[in-house]
Amino acid sequence: MNLKMQEAVLHLNKYDSSSKSAQDAQKLLNALKDTYDVVGFQFRHYKGGLYKVIGEAIHTETEEKLVIYEDHDGVLWARPKEMFFGKVIIDGKEIKRFTKID
Known part of the structure; x- marks a missing residue:
């Protein structure tokens, strides 16, 4: 995972993972992760x-x-x-x- 992806994960982890926007962001991040390699x-x-x-x-x-x-x-x-x-x-x-x- 590159540096920008790591920063996004750290940023996302600061928020309540039960919120809809955090869940949507996590879904997007997971979907994009493998291509960023x-x-x-x-x-x-x-x-x-x-x-x-x-x-x-x-x-x-x-x-x-x-x-x-x-x-x-x-x-x-x-x-x-x-x-x-x-x-x-x-x-x-x-x-x-x-x-x-x-």
């Missing part, structure tokens, strides 16, 4: 493009989790989280849509 990392799309993960967002209407990422021109993109971390079938072979570059 890859924020700032480069990924290669299966077609060859390089992208940097910026963070995660939650769609306001559907509450679907979206990964926000940036291309080399600075254009921001959003893709459903399941799709970003999912797989595609190319020439009958299943491969990752995006592969993290170490």
Whole structure:
């Protein structure tokens, strides 16, 4: 968990965990936590493009989790989280849509 996430957890822990707003905030924090482990990392799309993960967002209407990422021109993109971390079938072979570059 990165520093900002740790700060958010500490801040949240100061409030009454039984309140609706604290419960909503905790739910959001938990939903975002796993994507923040890859924020700032480069990924290669299966077609060859390089992208940097910026963070995660939650769609306001559907509450679907979206990964926000940036291309080399600075254009921001959003893709459903399941799709970003999912797989595609190319020439009958299943491969990752995006592969993290170490």
